[in-house]
Amino acid sequence: AGDPAAGQAKAAVCAACHGADGKAVIPGYPNLAGQNELYLVNSMKAYRSGDRKPVGNGAVMAGQAAALSDADIENLAAYFAAMAN
Amino acid sequence: AGDPAAGQAKAAVCAACHGADGKAVIPGYPNLAGQNELYLVNSMKAYRSGDRKPVGNGAVMAGQAAALSDADIENLAAYFAAMAN
Numbered sequence: 001a002g003d004p005a006a007g008q009a010k011a012a013v014c015a016a017c018h019g020a021d022g023k024a025v026i027p028g029y030p031n032l033a034g035q036n037e038l039y040l041v042n043s044m045k046a047y048r049s050g051d052r053k054p055v056g057n058g059a060v061m062a063g064q065a066a067a068l069s070d071a072d073i074e075n076l077a078a079y080f081a082a083m084a085n
Numbered sequence: 086a087g088d089p090a091a092g093q094a095k096a097a098v099c100a101a102c103h104g105a106d107g108k109a110v111i112p113g114y115p116n117l118a119g120q121n122e123l124y125l126v127n128s129m130k131a132y133r134s135g136d137r138k139p140v141g142n143g144a145v146m147a148g149q150a151a152a153l154s155d156a157d158i159e160n161l162a163a164y165f166a167a168m169a170n
Contacts, residue, residue, distance in 0.1 A: 034116065
């Protein structure tokens with residue numbers, strides 16, 4: 001599993017849409033706080049690979065995920081999954 | 086917005102994967118409790134239209150969503166969004 005602390009260091013940019021507390025600040029964006037860790041890993045990897053096409057507001061996600069390494073993804077998933085919701 | 090009570094009546098089948106309390110019972114499946122309502126609507130519609138391809142464990146979602154009307158989707162989204170998480 002990933003390292004939540006390392007995930008937190010990586011998560012500043014995520015807060016713009018998903019909220020510093022993991023609660024979406026933009027309607028239509030998913031809350032991430034307390035989400036299932038493996039689901040988060042699969043989702044980010046699918047955005048990065050293009051398997052998951054952004055739907056509706058999600059167009060920005062492909063660009064965000066493209067810049068993430070596997071370790072980044074594991075750490076971000078651990079960070080948000082552990083976040084109280 | 087949808088009607089959570091009508092959503093609850095429709096949600097029995099969802100519980101098998103997403104949990105009766107909206108917490109995924111299968112790792113890799115998303116928790117739905119307290120998720121953003123519009124995100125849930127967009128996701129179910131995207132599974133139904135095929136815009137969102139199931140990734141990993143999500144193959145079953147296309148079949149589930151195919152059977153849902155717009156009203157079903159609105160009601161299910163309201164039900165899970167209102168669910169305490």
